[in-house]
Amino acid sequence: MAALVAFRKEFLEVSNGLDVLRESMTIASACMKHFRMNHLKPHHVGIVPEKGYDNADNQSLLALRFLKWYSEKNMVNIRTAHSENGEKKMGKYKLDGWVKEKKLAIEVNGC
Numbered sequence: 001m002a003a004l005v006a007f008r009k010e011f012l013e014v015s016n017g018l019d020v021l022r023e024s025m026t027i028a029s030a031c032m033k034h035f036r037m038n039h040l041k042p043h044h045v046g047i048v049p050e051k052g053y054d055n056a057d058n059q060s061l062l063a064l065r066f067l068k069w070y071s072e073k074n075m076v077n078i079r080t081a082h083s084e085n086g087e088k089k090m091g092k093y094k095l096d097g098w099v100k101e102k103k104l105a106i107e108v109n110g111c
Helices: 002-014 027-038 061-074
Strands: 097-099 104-106
Touching (some): 061 097
């Protein structure tokens, strides 16, 4: 209990009066409220990423590096998530890489 009281007191000091136990259910929500109260400028518009926050066409750096290497080594164009049209779809699945000229599908199973 003493740790909780100490945390509350310290958060009140750091956040200019935000009572973390009264106004937030989680530490993450307390931090966000502190940011909005003390750091976010009024009428500030956030910058949304070009493809939004739900980039379903996200590929691992490992896959992208492999596909770039494969493309250069074999002198072929590979369609990836970062291509103009995004990943090639085969049925309901998206391919990591697609070489149109060879009708070659590439899947990278990295860790």
